[in-house]
Amino acid sequence: MSWQITYKIKRYHPDQGSRVDTFQVEIEPERTVLDGIELIWAKQDRTLVFRHACHHASCGSCGLVVNGVEVLPCIKLIQDATTDGGTLEVEPLRNFPVVADLVVDMAPFFERMQLIGMPIVGPTGPLPGQEPDEYTAFENCIECGLCLSACPVVATDSKYLGPAALAAAERVIEVSEGRLSDEVLAAVDNEHGLWRCHAAFECSEVCPSNVDPAGRIMALRRRMTFERLRRLVGAKG
Amino acid sequence: MSTPSHNYSAIVIGAGSTGSAVAHDLTLRGFAVTVVERGEIASGTTGRNHCLLHSGGRYCVKDQESAIECIEENMILRKIMPDALELNGGLFVAITDSDMDYKPLFLEGCEACNIPHKELTADEALKLEPNLNPEVKAAVWVPDGVFEPMRLCLSFLATAKSHGAVVRPFTEVKGLLMEGGRVTGVHVWDRIENKEFDIHADVVINAAGPWAEAIAEMAGIDVPVVPTPGVMVSMTGRHNQRVINRLNKSSDGDIVVPQRETSIIGTSSWKVEDADYIEIPEDHVRLMYERGAEMLPVLKSVSPRGIFTVARPLIGSRGEAEGRELSRTFKCFDHADEGVEGFVTISGGKTTTSRAMAETTVDVVCKKFGLEIPCTTRDTVLLSYRAFYTL
Ligand SMILES: Cc1cc2nc3c(=O)[nH]c(=O)nc-3n(C[C@H](O)[C@H](O)[C@H](O)COP(=O)(O)OP(=O)(O)OC[C@H]3O[C@@H](n4cnc5c(N)ncnc54)[C@H](O)[C@@H]3O)c2cc1C
Ligand code: SF4
Numbered sequence: 056m057s058w059q060i061t062y063k064i065k066r067y068h069p070d071q072g073s074r075v076d077t078f079q080v081e082i083e084p085e086r087t088v089l090d091g092i093e094l095i096w097a098k099q100d101r102t103l104v105f106r107h108a109c110h111h112a113s114c115g116s117c118g119l120v121v122n123g124v125e126v127l128p129c130i131k132l133i134q135d136a137t138t139d140g141g142t143l144e145v146e147p148l149r150n151f152p153v154v155a156d157l158v159v160d161m162a163p164f165f166e167r168m169q170l171i172g173m174p175i176v177g178p179t180g181p182l183p184g185q186e187p188d189e190y191t192a193f194e195n196c197i198e199c200g201l202c203l204s205a206c207p208v209v210a211t212d213s214k215y216l217g218p219a220a221l222a223a224a225e226r227v228i229e230v231s232e233g234r235l236s237d238e239v240l241a242a243v244d245n246e247h248g249l250w251r252c253h254a255a256f257e258c259s260e261v262c263p264s265n266v267d268p269a270g271r272i273m274a275l276r277r278r279m280t281f282e283r284l285r286r287l288v289g290a291k292g
Numbered sequence: 293m294s295t296p297s298h299n300y301s302a303i304v305i306g307a308g309s310t311g312s313a314v315a316h317d318l319t320l321r322g323f324a325v326t327v328v329e330r331g332e333i334a335s336g337t338t339g340r341n342h343c344l345l346h347s348g349g350r351y352c353v354k355d356q357e358s359a360i361e362c363i364e365e366n367m368i369l370r371k372i373m374p375d376a377l378e379l380n381g382g383l384f385v386a387i388t389d390s391d392m393d394y395k396p397l398f399l400e401g402c403e404a405c406n407i408p409h410k411e412l413t414a415d416e417a418l419k420l421e422p423n424l425n426p427e428v429k430a431a432v433w434v435p436d437g438v439f440e441p442m443r444l445c446l447s448f449l450a451t452a453k454s455h456g457a458v459v460r461p462f463t464e465v466k467g468l469l470m471e472g473g474r475v476t477g478v479h480v481w482d483r484i485e486n487k488e489f490d491i492h493a494d495v496v497i498n499a500a501g502p503w504a505e506a507i508a509e510m511a512g513i514d515v516p517v518v519p520t521p522g523v524m525v526s527m528t529g530r531h532n533q534r535v536i537n538r539l540n541k542s543s544d545g546d547i548v549v550p551q552r553e554t555s556i557i558g559t560s561s562w563k564v565e566d567a568d569y570i571e572i573p574e575d576h577v578r579l580m581y582e583r584g585a586e587m588l589p590v591l592k593s594v595s596p597r598g599i600f601t602v603a604r605p606l607i608g609s610r611g612e613a614e615g616r617e618l619s620r621t622f623k624c625f626d627h628a629d630e631g632v633e634g635f636v637t638i639s640g641g642k643t644t645t646s647r648a649m650a651e652t653t654v655d656v657v658c659k660k661f662g663l664e665i666p667c668t669t670r671d672t673v674l675l676s677y678r679a680f681y682t683l
Contacts, residue, residue, distance in 0.1 A: 068486055086572070087598055097569035104462055104483050106332040108339025110600035111526035113551055114442035116332055130526070130598045155484045158332075158462070165681035175375055175443065175677075190380040190533055193440060193552045264553060 057081040058139040062091060064103065065146040066156050076100070084134035088126070088143060089117055091133065092157075105157040112263055115197035118204065119157055120146040125201040125261040148204040164200050167216055171239055173223035177230050195264045196223060202258035202268050214247040218258035218268035221249060225271040228278065249275055296322035296665045301493040302657065303328060303478055305465050305507055308338035309441065309643040310622075311499035312448035313650035313669075318497075319455035320672060321654055321665040326491055327457060328480055330464035333449065333680075334442040337501045337567075338643055340602035342524055342558045344535060344549050345369065345377055345437030346644040349384055349409075350542055352401030353394075358621050358642075359405040365645045366435060368670050372647075375676045376443040378551065382436025382535030383417060385587055386429045391539045398432060398539060409434050423531045423590045436535040438551050441643060446677035448646075453683045454675055468496065468510040468635070475511055475627075475635040495657055498637040501605040502567040508637055513630050515637050519567040519603035522559035523576040526598045531555045531590050538587060544576070545583025554597060557584035567603040607640040622649045626656050636660075 062078045078095045089107055096103045108114040110129045117129050121136060122144050137143055151159035175198075176191050202218040203209045209217050224235060224243045235243060243249050252272050259269040302318050304311045307329035318325045329335075345366055348359035369377060386392050402409040410433040417431035418424055424431075449459050462483040469477040469490055477492035498507045502519035530550050538546035544560040560576040577599055585592040607623045622641030627633075638653045651667045658665055 069484070071486075083572075085599065087600075094569050102483065102486065104331075106335075108332060108334040108442040109343075109440075110340045110602075111524070111551075111554060111556060111598050113343070113440055113554075114334070114339060116442060129600075132598070155462075158484070162681045165678045169676070169678040169682050175440075176378055190378075192378050192380060192533070192550075193438075195552060197552070 056083070058084050058133060060091060060133060060137060061142040062095060063142060063144045064092075064095070064157070066103075067147075067153050068155050082133055084132065084139070086133055088121055088128035088131040088133060088136050088145075091143070092128065092145065104155050113193070113197055115199035118148050118199040118201045120149060120204065125205045127199060127201070127263045130263065148200055150203050150206070150209045151200060159200075161200065164203065164217070164219070165198070167220040168198055168223060170242055171220050171223040171227065173227050194226065196226075196266045197264050199263065201261045201263060205257040205261040207255050207257065208251055208253055212247060212251060215251050216242060216248045218252075218272065219266075221252070221275060222266050222268035222271035225275040225278075228275075243275070244279055249279060296663070298322055298661070298663060300324070300495070300661055301326070303491060303493040303496045304499055305478065305497065306336065306499040306501055306503070307333045307445060307449065307459065307461065308336045308499065308501050309334070309445055309646035310501065310638055310641065310649055311497070312445040312452070313646040314497055314499055314638065314653050315452040315457050315459070316448040316674070317650040317654040317667060317669050318657070319452045319457050320668050321658060321663070325452060325457040326493065327449065327452070327459045328463040328465055328478060328491070329459075329461045330483070331462065333459075333461055334445040336503070337602045337605060338441045338445060340600055341441055341643055342522075342547070342549050342556060343438050343441060343551050344547065344644070345439050346642060347382060347434040347436045348405050348407045349382065349398070349402065349434040349436065350537060350547070352405045352407055353397050354541065356401065356405050359401065359407065361621060361645050361648060362642070363405060363407045365648050366437065368647060369439075369644070370437075372669070372671070372673050373444065373447055374673070376440050376447050378438040380438060380534050380550070382434050382537060383412070383421060383431045384434065384537045384539040385417060385424060385431045386539040387425055387427055387586060392429055394540045395430060395432070402432070402434065407434055421532050421534060421536065423588050424536070425587055425589055430539075432539065436537070438535065438549055439643065440551070443677040444643065446680040447674040450675040450677060450680035450683060451672070453680065465507060465510075468507075470511065473631055474633040495634050495636065495660065497653060497657065498635065501639070502603040504605060504637050504639045508627075511627065511632050511635055513627050513632060513635075515625060515639065516607060517639050518606050519564050520561055520606045521564055521567070521570050521601045521603040522561050523572055523580060523599065523601045524556050524558040525577060525580045525584070525596050526554045526556045526600070527591055528594050528597045529553065529555070531588055531594070536587050538583075543583075545580045548584050548588055548591070555588070555591065557581070557591065564603060570601045570603060572599055572601050605639050622652070624649070624653050624656050626660065628660065
């Protein structure tokens with residue numbers, strides 16, 4: 056049985072400015088918020104632009120703000136997002152330049168991820184009760200940018216490195232059991248890096264992939280503080 | 293590496309795995325390339341597929357041509373694509389007597405197609421994958437892997453960009469420019485700027501997947517593409533580290549692909565007319581749960597995270613045998629054969645074999661211009677997908 060859903064979608068085109076368009080959609084409650092958007096594009100309005108690829112929370116491209124909260128619409132079922140007859144207010148991610156409609160420019164984000172250089176494929180822990188052996192797996196972070204969209208610090212400091220990149224730096228140390236390169240260290244250990252975070256924990260709240268960026272930022276702080284102390288003590292001795 | 297020198301230009305329609313690999317190969321062979329994709333990169337079939345880097349095991353009994361293509365390309369992608377592959381291997385598991393009857397055929401097939409493989413006892417298999425059905429009778433390990441489809445496309449495209457390609461997502465082809473029986477470019481709609489304009493080139497390559505037929509129609513040519521969707525169910529949590537295949541003839545719901553935080557059960561097969569939005573048949577979804585749980589019973593007790601579907605661009609004429617029977621190998625059409633110059637269509641195949649599909653396509657294109665430039669994509673290590681955004 057299909058549900059009747061109202062989608063209110065924030066539209067933007069470079070030479071037309073912003074507006075909100077309303078669409079009525081008939082869709083099964085087991086399908087996703089993203090399916091509804093694709094259905095609008097397929098049957099009602101071919102001008103709607105949005106990002107999507109994998110539809111299972113792996114590519115990280117479809118992130119949006121739905122009813123005020125950052126979500127990956129590809130794994131947000133209609134029945135978990137609203138009720139029959141309900142409304143979905145859909146906006147592009149916050150804190151990213153909007154290209155058009157729901158499409159944001161990810162270039163600044165990927166520049167930071169590239170700078171940190173966390174390999175997207177790495178070793179993974181075995182399942183409980185399982186012998187470790189050789190295999191690799193994708194990292195949890197799908198580079199969706201939801202954490203940046205939700206972060207109150209990113210909203211006020213455009214130079215802030217942001218939760219995903221800081222979490223990636225911590226992961227680089229963890230996986231390689233090593234240190235960060237001087238270049239990465241310089242980007243992380245400064246006033247727009249590690250020490251800028253307010254510990255609002257919004258990032259971990261919205262992260263769809265169990266990265267816990269806030270937890271990782273705190274862990275990275277502990278590491279850095281320890282490093283500083285060690286150097287201090289070392290210098291005296 | 294020196295770029296071969298000539299001044300030919302090419303337009304590639306579609307930035308799925310096929311178009312992305314074609315664009316990369318074309319730039320290496322000296323073409324000035326423009327890629328036009330109506331949506332986001334990989335927003336067609338590629339992005340939404342099952343993410344299996346085929347070892348060829350799934351085809352080694354019934355379709356050895358496909359199986360050989362798969363294992364060859366699997367080994368090549370391991371070398372050239374460091375950034376989009378999860379190399380975790382795969383098991384073909386026997387649960388029933390019928391599966392055990394299939395095992396010798398499968399082993400013969402692996403031998404015949406040169407697929408590395410290793411027989412495992414039930415205990416060995418359970419030790420590797422504790423969530424397997426305890427009834428498992430035996431298993432065979434093969435070098436399956438998992439890719440991330442969008443990142444795979446972005447790696448090809450980033451490398452193409454570094455060699456001068458212009459990549460235009462959100463640019464939809466509305467028509468082909470024709471001059472006296474020759475395709476000379478495309479008329480496009482830039483969906484970001486909301487503007488229409490023409491792009492000219494010496495050759496246009498139609499890599500529009502299930503939509504290749506619609507593009508070919510714009511030149512008055514019939515390309516028989518049968519959009520053949522399959523359902524996949526992404527479950528909450530990752531319950532297997534390796535790809536788990538049923539050791540038997542291909543059938544619905546006979547594979548569970550792990551990726552990141554999920555295990556994805558797939559897939560099925562039916563035919564549709566319009567691949568833009570596909571309704572998901574409920575009975576297919578139920579079948580996925582049932583069949584998936586035969587291999588990994590834990591899947592019965594976890595909830596789905598998302599259900600998705602997308603259409604294979606299989607070659608064949610409508611009304612032929614059911615989808616699963618159509619060849620999995622690809623076809624490249626030089627439409628000069630139908631009297632239209634400057635226009636090539638590539639369709640069918642798999643993401644796993646996209647590099648080989650591109651090699652064949654660009655061989656055809658080079659021949660049209662009398663160019664003899666060897667393909668170098670086998671040995672060209674691709675840039676990171678991140679470079680797509682930063683170049
Ligand atoms: C259910 C399913 C599971 C699969 N699983 C696997 C797997 O596990 N492993 C594997 O290797 N293969 C798999 N495949 C096969 C594989 O996904 C496809 O063969 C492959 O993705 C086809 O790629 P393509 O680039 O040819 O098509 P597409 O990815 O569809 O690319 C064509 C592109 O053209 C664009 N386009 C369409 N019309 C226009 C226009 N007018 N203007 C501009 N652009 C346009 C579309 O938006 C699209 O992005 C699977 C297929 C299906 C259906
Ligand atoms: S840390 Fe989480 S929310 Fe942030 S980009 Fe990575 S996956 Fe997305």
